[in-house]
Amino acid sequence: MTRAAGNHGPAAAGDAPLLPGARLGVLGGGQLGMMFATAARRMGYRVDVFSDVADCPAARHCDRLHVVRFDDPAALVEAAVGLDALTFEFENVSAAAASALADRTRVRPDPAILHTVQDRGREKAFLVQHGFPVVPHALIRDRGDLEHAAVRLGLPAVLKTAAFGYDGKGQRRVGSRADLEAAWSDLGPGELVLEAWVDFAAELSVVAARGADGAIAPFAPVHNRHRNHVLDLTTAPAPLPRAVQDEAQRLAAAILGSLGYVGVGCVEFFLLGDGRLLVNEIAPRPHNSGHLTVEACACSQFEQQVRAVCGLPLGSPRQLAPAAMANLLGDCWAGGEPDWAAALAVPGVSLTLYGKSAPRPGRKMGHLTAVAATAAEAEAAVIAARDRACRRA
Ligand code: AMP
Numbered sequence: 001m002t003r004a005a006g007n008h009g010p011a012a013a014g015d016a017p018l019l020p021g022a023r024l025g026v027l028g029g030g031q032l033g034m035m036f037a038t039a040a041r042r043m044g045y046r047v048d049v050f051s052d053v054a055d056c057p058a059a060r061h062c063d064r065l066h067v068v069r070f071d072d073p074a075a076l077v078e079a080a081v082g083l084d085a086l087t088f089e090f091e092n093v094s095a096a097a098a099s100a101l102a103d104r105t106r107v108r109p110d111p112a113i114l115h116t117v118q119d120r121g122r123e124k125a126f127l128v129q130h131g132f133p134v135v136p137h138a139l140i141r142d143r144g145d146l147e148h149a150a151v152r153l154g155l156p157a158v159l160k161t162a163a164f165g166y167d168g169k170g171q172r173r174v175g176s177r178a179d180l181e182a183a184w185s186d187l188g189p190g191e192l193v194l195e196a197w198v199d200f201a202a203e204l205s206v207v208a209a210r211g212a213d214g215a216i217a218p219f220a221p222v223h224n225r226h227r228n229h230v231l232d233l234t235t236a237p238a239p240l241p242r243a244v245q246d247e248a249q250r251l252a253a254a255i256l257g258s259l260g261y262v263g264v265g266c267v268e269f270f271l272l273g274d275g276r277l278l279v280n281e282i283a284p285r286p287h288n289s290g291h292l293t294v295e296a297c298a299c300s301q302f303e304q305q306v307r308a309v310c311g312l313p314l315g316s317p318r319q320l321a322p323a324a325m326a327n328l329l330g331d332c333w334a335g336g337e338p339d340w341a342a343a344l345a346v347p348g349v350s351l352t353l354y355g356k357s358a359p360r361p362g363r364k365m366g367h368l369t370a371v372a373a374t375a376a377e378a379e380a381a382v383i384a385a386r387d388r389a390c391r392r393a
Helices: 031-042 057-061 073-079 095-102 111-117 120-129 143-153 177-187 242-259 301-310 340-344 375-389
Strands: 023-027 046-051 064-067 085-088 137-140 157-161 171-174 192-196 202-210 216-218 222-227 230-236 263-271 277-283 323-329 349-353 364-371
Touching (some): 023 301, 111 120, 111 277, 230 375, 263 301, 340 349, 364 375
Parallel strands (some): 023 046
Antiparallel strands (some): 137 192, 202 263, 323 364
């Protein structure tokens, strides 16, 4: 494995650790930014949040909020004066803006990594080039490419926009040749990726922290269930053979190592029926499937992000109890305010709400976690709590 991207900017690997009292910035004010800010402030750091909207989840949890456009490098650089380090909570930041910021402050992970993984085409090219197993796919630039790719990969398949996709946005399942036209007119023109449909046995992910010194601390793989392409449930430990779990951790560590990654990242996998793993995608930030680390692990994914960005020793990713997480989408508000008291009456359950005002269907509003004696019990508890909250019980 080689290092595809190095650290650059004024503060490269080996710089003095940033200690509590330093000022950390996070680009993005969503729930991941909120939980990063909470962890950092608990540890004594000051936190600046950069968001393109004032009413964002992180706004109430930071020391300073900068409302700026992510495609305006000059405004970002001006707002970042005085920061000791900067990290991201989402990947859709323009590479030009991230590089301009890296010329002035310590940016983790490196903007070159962001550039690689924020585009499905570049991400897959990186993975293929380094020998990592990926879903069979083709890059699509025009309608002709799509026709050829559909023949080569076969149908069903999934058409995805190369950039700015998340939570199932910007993707369409193509079941037959008749669907090609509709998918193209929905998502084209522009760079797209057609992926073969994977009839997976399970989906899992590994969240891992990597320090500037190359130290790596992967959390145990978690088992994910999606609904409408959006994460619904996560359970840990994953009910999967030890060999599969070890291989997932090995691949995640090798991918972050190959990227020269510093920070917290997540690698999502499809597990095939024959035991092989395929990399679905890389998230250059903490991940929804790692939320249960807050309640269940010695050191959460957000504290690990603080430690990695600041050049401190990584914490222990050890899981202290079996756990599960259920997402709360805006749909849960369809019958009015959810019944939180009923949900929290379920033993072992914790509630995290992101403070978003408009509970639109499909919008991530919060999540429930549960710790229990077994992963199956934890999963039953979060499902029961969610059913009660959303008045489905
Ligand atoms: P993504 O945003 O690419 O991670 O896709 C979100 C979810 O959609 C995945 O976690 C899967 O559940 C499903 N999905 C995406 N791509 C495929 C595929 N090629 N085959 C089967 N399911 C997929």
